[in-house]
Amino acid sequence: MIHFKHIGYYDWFDKDVNMTIYGQENAPLIDIYNQSKIPHVVFAGKQDNIVNIEDAKEVFQNLKNEKHFHEIDGEHVSFLIGKDMSYVQKMLEYLDKANDVSS
Numbered sequence: 001m002i003h004f005k006h007i008g009y010y011d012w013f014d015k016d017v018n019m020t021i022y023g024q025e026n027a028p029l030i031d032i033y034n035q036s037k038i039p040h041v042v043f044a045g046k047q048d049n050i051v052n053i054e055d056a057k058e059v060f061q062n063l064k065n066e067k068h069f070h071e072i073d074g075e076h077v078s079f080l081i082g083k084d085m086s087y088v089q090k091m092l093e094y095l096d097k098a099n100d101v102s103s
Contacts, residue, residue, distance in 0.1 A: 007032050032063065039066040041094045043087060047075040068094060 011027035012018050018025055032040075040063045044056035053071065060069045072078060072087045 032059075034064065036064045039068075039094075039098045041068045041070065041091070041098075043070050043072060043079070043091065045074040045076060045078050046071050047073075050076040 008029040009022065009027045012021065015025040018027055022028055040060075042056055042060045042063075044051070044053050046053055048056075057069065060067060070087065070090055072082075072084075074082050074084065074087075078084075
């Protein structure tokens with residue numbers, strides 16, 4: 001999941017644990033913009049007050065390879081507990097397409 005325009009490994013919020021697992025005090029970030037072999041699908045909520053739609057679009061514009069952008073009529077927690085979960089069908093379609101090894 002992307003927050004604040006970056007994605008990273010799990011942060012254990014303990015410098016010693018992070019050091020043991022990652023060899024550094026902070027969880028390492030993953031450069032999502034140079035993942036050229038991975039198809040990217042961005043779902044964004046139009047009323048999201050945590051990750052606004054403009055930031056989601058900016059991240060999307062900088063992604064490489066195959067990509068799709070889908071806006072839902074919802075906010076941040078709508079992806080977890082929203083009344084309208086119709087977007088899930090679109091997610092499944094993208095996953096089916098990405099996992100199609102026959103093409």
